[in-house]
Structure formats: C-alpha cells, structure tokens
Amino acid sequence: MIQKSIAPRLRAWIVVAVTLACISPQLHPQSQHRIIEILADHDSRYKIPGQKEPIITAKPSEQLTLRITARKAKTQNRDGSIHGLTLLRAKDKKPVEGWDLLLKPGTQDFEMVAPTDPGEYIIECTVICSPDHEGMNMRLVVAP
Numbered sequence: 001m002i003q004k005s006i007a008p009r010l011r012a013w014i015v016v017a018v019t020l021a022c023i024s025p026q027l028h029p030q031s032q033h034r035i036i037e038i039l040a041d042h043d044s045r046y047k048i049p050g051q052k053e054p055i056i057t058a059k060p061s062e063q064l065t066l067r068i069t070a071r072k073a074k075t076q077n078r079d080g081s082i083h084g085l086t087l088l089r090a091k092d093k094k095p096v097e098g099w100d101l102l103l104k105p106g107t108q109d110f111e112m113v114a115p116t117d118p119g120e121y122i123i124e125c126t127v128i129c130s131p132d133h134e135g136m137n138m139r140l141v142v143a144p
C-alpha cells in the first residue's frame with residue numbers, strides 16, 4: 001500500500017531533479033567564476049602567483065572571484081583592516097562601483113564583477129599600511 005503511494009511521487013521528484021540538473025547550466029551560464037589569487041603582502045605590494053608584475057585581465061562584466069590573502073605591513077586601520085582594494089578607471093581616476101574592499105588578515109574570497117567598459121583600470125590600496133603604501137597598486141585591463 002505504502003509503496004504504491006510513494007512510488008509515483010518519487011518518480012516525479014526524480015523527473016524534477018533531472019530536469020533541474022539539465023537546465024541549470026543554461027540558467028546560470030556564468031556561475032563558474034574565474035578565481036584570481038592575490039597576495040596583499042606585508043611589504044605593501046599586491047602580488048599574483050606566477051606574475052612578475054601583477055596584472056588582471058578580464059572580459060567586460062566578467063564575474064571574478066578574488067581570493068585575497070592579506071598580510072599585515074606596518075600599520076592598520078582602527079577597524080582591523082590591514083590593506084584595502086579599490087578600482088579606479090585609469091583615464092580619470094573614477095572609482096568603479098562595487099570595488100571597495102577592506103582586507104583583514106588571512107584569506108578571503110570576494111565575488112566581483114569586472115567593469116563593463118573596456119580599458120585600463122588601477123587597483124589601489126585604501127589603507128595607510130606603511131610608508132610604502134603609495135606604491136601599493138596594480139593594473140586591471142578589461143578587453144573584449
């Protein structure tokens with residue numbers, strides 16, 4: 001008796017599950033964020049493993065996961081942030097919306113969206129982290 005009543009329901013659930021599994025890649029075509037590892041280091045420099053000069057290249061509006069590891073330099077903010085990360089358009093230093101991160105010690109993932117407009121951008125530290133803070137920057141290039 002019980003088996004009889006459960007079986008059709010179970011079958012219906014399997015159909016739903018299989019259908020969802022099939023269509024979800026189309027519903028979320030960009031759900032696979034590219035992971036970019038960045039080190040915000042104790043010498044007030046951004047570093048990317050394997051790159052001599054750190055640079056991020058992205059497609060317009062590309063979804064990126066920034067996996068940032070922060071190590072304390074000399075000084076920190078009162079809130080405990082040891083570095084920051086903001087994005088400015090190179091030609092007029094206009095800040096890009098959504099890019100204003102404060103970094104605590106350790107590794108954290110940030111889900112970001114690259115700018116829509118192709119061009120050159122500058123990533124800058126926003127925490128006065130040491131006397132070398134002014135030099136804490138790197139490039140981001142948006143290319144179609």
Ligand SMILES: [Cu+2]
Nearest residue numbers: 083125129136
């Ligand atoms: Cu810094």
